[in-house]
Amino acid sequence: MSRYWSPVVHGLTPYVPGEQPKLDQLVKLNTNENPYGPSPRALEAIQAATGSSLRLYPDPNAEVLKTSLATYLDLPADQVFVGNGSDEVLAHAFMALLNQDRPLWFPDITYSFYPVYCGLYGIRSRLVPLREDFSIAAEDYLPGTEGRAGGIIFPNPNAPTGCLLPLEAIERILAGNPDTVVVVDEAYVDFGGDSAIPLVSRHPNLLVVQTFSKSRSLAGLRVGFAVGHPALIEALERVKNSFNSYPLDRLALAGAVASVEDEAYFDACCRKVIATREILVAQMNRLGFEVLPSAANFIFARHPARDATALAAALRERAIIVRHFRKPRIDQFLRITVGTEEQCRILTDALGDILPG
Numbered sequence: 483m484s485r486y487w488s489p490v491v492h493g494l495t496p497y498v499p500g501e502q503p504k505l506d507q508l509v510k511l512n513t514n515e516n517p518y519g520p521s522p523r524a525l526e527a528i529q530a531a532t533g534s535s536l537r538l539y540p541d542p543n544a545e546v547l548k549t550s551l552a553t554y555l556d557l558p559a560d561q562v563f564v565g566n567g568s569d570e571v572l573a574h575a576f577m578a579l580l581n582q583d584r585p586l587w588f589p590d591i592t593y594s595f596y597p598v599y600c601g602l603y604g605i606r607s608r609l610v611p612l613r614e615d616f617s618i619a620a621e622d623y624l625p626g627t628e629g630r631a632g633g634i635i636f637p638n639p640n641a642p643t644g645c646l647l648p649l650e651a652i653e654r655i656l657a658g659n660p661d662t663v664v665v666v667d668e669a670y671v672d673f674g675g676d677s678a679i680p681l682v683s684r685h686p687n688l689l690v691v692q693t694f695s696k697s698r699s700l701a702g703l704r705v706g707f708a709v710g711h712p713a714l715i716e717a718l719e720r721v722k723n724s725f726n727s728y729p730l731d732r733l734a735l736a737g738a739v740a741s742v743e744d745e746a747y748f749d750a751c752c753r754k755v756i757a758t759r760e761i762l763v764a765q766m767n768r769l770g771f772e773v774l775p776s777a778a779n780f781i782f783a784r785h786p787a788r789d790a791t792a793l794a795a796a797l798r799e800r801a802i803i804v805r806h807f808r809k810p811r812i813d814q815f816l817r818i819t820v821g822t823e824e825q826c827r828i829l830t831d832a833l834g835d836i837l838p839g
């Protein structure tokens with residue numbers, strides 16, 4: 483606390499990211515990074531961009547990346563917005579689109595950055611409880627006894643549950659809220675979900691946000707993007723250009739474009755992660771865990787007889803880190819990133835040791 487702070491700072495509750503330990507020898511399954519490296523072509527492009535041109539500012543409009551994404555997604559470039567990680571894209575969406583008179587609706591169990599942005603921008607929110615089985619129900623987001631939403635946001639698949647909402651349900655939410663922006667945060671959609679991007683042409687109130695951090699193995703590069711009607715994109719551009727003209731640096735632009743172009747590598751990595759997830763789920767079930775159905779690169783699991791805090795601590799003693807949230811309804815779950823097959827085996831072997839005792 484300091485008397486020099488702006489008043490808003492006193493009231494902030496910042497997001498707490500998963501730990502990035504300094505130790506190398508850990509089996510790190512706590513922040514949903516990809517266990518495989520980025521596309522070799524992305525790495526080459528980043529190296530090639532390292533030179534005296536770094537004395538120059540990058541393109542403030544990131545045209546090359548927007549064009550490359552637009553081609554890849556088969557959309558006009560004015561329907562694409564790019565930012566310094568999807569967290570920044572989301573921050574701009576909160577400011578530009580979700581900051582309305584009526585409260586923003588999002589699930590009670592979801593990405594914990596959403597309430598943080600609400601705090602930063604002074605946005606009122608309404609937490610919509612997930613159903614008993616931890617699913618999102620479209621009906622709960624339609625106008626009704628609770629009034630109607632000033633904005634709606636949820637990840638699909640949801641975090642940290644991994645549960646997927648089918649596109650039909652998303653379309654019901656969109657159609658039932660024509661005057662409300664609906665943001666679908668697709669950080670994990672490449673691991674088994676259907677993207678809502680094809681719905682953008684029919685629903686001018688839909689903004690879809692994706693990231694290069696998970697499925698494209700580029701969390702360290704910080705690249706995210708949004709797709710929506712040009713009017714929504716223009717709102718994001720206005721906020722971005724009132725905040726930072728150059729959010730994507732030259733290396734990020736070069737690496738991201740090359741990553742988009744290397745579709746074969748991307749597909750192969752996603753397929754490996756999905757295959758390993760299925761093995762991991764089967765092993766966890768064998769160990770007695772209940773695992774929520776996951777369409778993501780992580781699983782959300784609880785053991786009927788063992789305390790999650792104690793399990794996380796026991797794993798940590800064996801140099802394996804997973805994520806545990808001390809929150810109502812989910813404090814007996816562990817969120818475990820799908821690593822390599824070898825990492826997952828180390829994890830399930832360790833649990834096999836820990837559980838009997």
Ligand SMILES: *Cc1c(COP(=O)(O)O)cnc(C)c1O
Pocket residue numbers: 566567568569570593637641667669692693694695701704705706
């Ligand atoms: C990881 C994650 C993000 C943020 O990704 P960055 O692009 O690395 O900022 C956004 N939303 C959800 C749900 C995530 O899990």
